[in-house]
Amino acid sequence: MFMIAGISPKTKILEQAPRTCPACGLAQARLCRIDHYLNLFFIPILRVKTGRPVLVCSQCGHAGDSNASVPENAASFAQTRCRGCGRILEKEFRFCPYCGKPV
């Protein structure tokens, strides 16, 4: 029997809220994680490797290690939670981009 099996990467977006890209400065970078899945007949059936979170910019294509560019303590310091919808926002935001409430 011939089996079509292989391992392929799958990008998972961890955070819907865009972050500021360290390369171009635009808030177009999203925190993603590339996991590797074992495929059988092109269907991912098993996650074999969990990747590290990376910041991927849709504007300039920059992909950086989020741990290197955004230190953990700085990230938690620079973030706040919207009281309206509960989403995590950057501290610089004065209004929530999701529900429009003042932060």
Ligand SMILES: [Zn+2]
């Ligand atoms: Zn960028």
Ligand SMILES: [Zn+2]
């Ligand atoms: Zn909100």
